Amino acid sequence: MNLFSFSNSLGWKEPHILPRLRALELSEPCARCGGRGHVGFERTPETICFKCRGHGDQLPKLTRKLCQEVARRCVAGKLEPYLAERKRRFEEASTLRLAVARCRAALPEHAQGERLELYGILRRLESDELEPAAGVVLLTALHARLASDRAPAACYSTEGR
């Protein structure tokens, strides 16, 4: 089978095939790094294998037999934890994006301190120093502070008209 017919017979989009096979423990070790995900003895960002991007695996030969095995494992619920985790991450990312957007929108032009605070949070999120859930907590607190700071000014400006 080729990628196209394999993808069609499972109803999976092509980019999903390898991660799902990995989750089902049906991928095979990367031919370049032998499954280590890194090339050479050290493990630094520079030694990450470019072929498998550090995952250490690759697509196995796509056969009808593999397809049947995939279907069997899916029916047995073996893909459920992976799909649930994907869904959780997707929702987490959406919540985080929303929290960032709300802070940006509430940030007044002159609020230099809060701006730096927001950028600090974003930087820590980008470098994985901060978990997304913890980032949402900080952003929500920042937003609450920005919203309460703005409230009197907003009242004042509408009264003036």
Ligand SMILES: [Zn+2]
């Ligand atoms: Zn590799």
